[in-house]
Amino acid sequence: MTAPHVTLVPTPIGNLSDITLRAIEVLKGADAVACEDTRHSGALLHHLGIKKPLVRLDAHTIRDRAGGVLEKYPRLAYVSDAGTPGISDPGAELVEIVLDLGGTVEALPGPTAFVPALVLSGLKIARFTFEGFLPRSGRERRERLAALARREEASVVYESPHRLAETLADLAEACGGARRASVTRELSKLHEETRRGSLSELSALFEQGARGEIVVVVEGRSEPLHEEAVDFEAMARLLADEGRSAREIRALLTQAGLRKNDAYALSLRVTELREQPEE
Template sequence: MTELTDLELPVELIVELTVRVSGAPGGPRVWLVPTPVGNLGDITLRAVEVLRGADAVACEDTRRSGALLSHLGISKPLVRLDAHTMRRAPAALEKYPRLAYVSDAGTPGISDPGAELVAAAIAADIPVEVLPGATAFVPALVLSGLDSGRFTFEGFLPRSGRERKTRLAALAARTETSVLYESPHRLGATLSDLAGACGDPRPASVTRELSKKFEETARGPLSELAARFAAGVRGEIVVVVAGRPAGEADQSAPATDHEALAQGWAAGGKTARDIRDALMSRGLRKNDAYALALRVTEKGEPSTSDPG
């Protein structure tokens, strides 16, 4: 294992890095340490040094994290803190004042446990550091080729029910790109649901096995991706969906009650022409707007000629 002092770096920089990763000043501290999503070479030097310097390493799966530590040549007590055992966090913080936390892959707290440990540390007035490092959704977003200037990270969608439909409708209505995680066996169903909510032609991408031997990114309309992955697929999945195109109606928006609007304007004394113009500005076609304006102002039957 390459040591920090084995690198060809200026002495001053080595000293600075050593001080930073040691967590100085001393005392209790919690580190959230990103771990590789695939390629073990993606672990950072700082992550390795923090894992070495911690009193213990808390993790989701002691076997998986134990294998990573063994690969890095690190031997530390392992404490299981997953979604089902996070209630043990205060006791772990008391027993191990300088605690590093890792999830199975990627950055803890991003669709993985971790937020609860941060909250427990803050409540105990213990400093928290989050190391920058591996995560799956950023590479997948860039690989998609879709707009990355503004995006919403969805995490995992609800599996079923009204909450799932509500989230799908909100995703379909957004004008910015959406990024979500999905399990291999639910990928086909989710892509079909996305196509139903967003429309078959909406551009999207599916990235799987990031940084591994069989990494793949498939791009195309949602309907094509749904057909391609209908039988399921192996690996960790990130789905990226383009935002609603400009000019496409927002299907989640409530329908405008043009009749009620027109009647309200007529009661307020607006002329038929003013009402027509106001209705047109809200999406009603010219002749339909003029017909409704005439009706609510009791001007007679609508004309099929251009109302001017």
Template sequence: MTELPDAGPPRPTPPGRPSPVSGQEGGPRVWLVPTPVGNLGDITLRAVEVLKGADAVACEDTRRSGALLSHLGIQKPLVRLDAHTMRRAPAVLDKYPRLAYVSDAGTPGVSDPGAELVAAALAADVPVEVLPGATAFVPALVLSGLDTARFTFEGFLPRSGRERKTRLVALAARPETTVLYESPHRLGATLGDLAGACGETRPASVTRELSKKFEETARGTLGELAVRFAAGVRGEIVVVVGGRPTGEADPDAPAPDHEALAQEWAGQGKTSRDIRDLLMAQGLRKNDAYALALRVTGGA
């Protein structure tokens, strides 16, 4: 595991104060427990209490999660529940009624199999609780310096084929910021595809190794970042892409009916020159706009 600062032993709950963990008393329950994306000091007190109180801890990688539990001084049965073994979820819930689930890093259920466990628990009428905590895309979004008022979380793009092209076209047309994850060895290719879909001058950022020793955020245009990371890079990657700039044509918008617009403006008494200029603002070439303007005004 990455060499990180020691978080120290968990603090005990002060006498007379109720446990910060809701649902710690009672029947079956599933907790989704966020774990640090890098620095182990980012674990929350509530997460530690839940891990201590659960019957078992389900996880994607028993070695990685085992190292975290060892660091926290917690001994619990570890059960592997990843994309290949999630079919075992009903049996695991039956054996361990009070189950904590952790992903490799960050908040379970976001770009990992945690969502399938939630569905299995709800189907079995087992209450589910999601703890707030670490996630990678929010810090990367803020670090990007791009607009955070509205954004779309894309997760991982499809690796290839028509579905990937369709998603890239949709991403390029969005006016809001887009956040996505990518693996280190595919980063260069994805930045190149994004530059092709959005244009090389679209602003973006690449953040890697969040909260770790070699944390880095590179900002620039998609063209610049594609060149910078063409050879790939190490670490966990978050890519943030700026939205479609104001004034840039929306590829999904219906094409304007230039003939109808010209007729409408002529009916309003506009001159052929005015109509020509308005048609050019709609994207029509100058010669075509002028010819249409003359036709609907009779040369006036």
């Protein structure tokens, strides 16, 4: 098998004029184009006048099909539905597969949603954390929201139209309603919009949801943390009772503000106590 070479090709997130000349050149020169949705990407190739074999490699098929596709088409271009592949899509998994096969990967610069949303937010963005899509529910969602609320840097969240209202309400509860944020939707399209304000204001504004692809930017925490208010011992014991591993407990204690060395020692202590047989 020839060592595969995959190029991740960013595609427009709205305005088709955002495709780069280099992206068009790579799409024309590839053996085939792999994508998430052949109908969606087929329309883009048709618009560009490019005729290439188009194969589906989405989140459900990439593990089973990627090897065969790469063997048949060793010079492969990969596009997601919109934006830069590898950001909240199967492109990241394809990179792992190609590298495991001894192949090479090239990533072209181009359109992505979170960078313009950050710039448009009006917040301090010298440092930021990309969250992508938050977990939909449960303990993992609560933990991610709590970690986001404690950060000093801005956080970027992707959200779908029908879940926007719930996420803004949850963010307001976790971070406090006064925390500033922005909601950007329909980037590069006719109805592009950025609304800025407190999380309480934005939650009320988008109570009925919104249309289009959405990026939420939340400012970092500015007030000091009060570590003495956190009972780390009780927190660690509760996590151990839930069956968490020492590594998980250590990570969560660190997120809550405990120093790494203390979190390490406490996580080992509570997990060792859990494993001791009762007398």
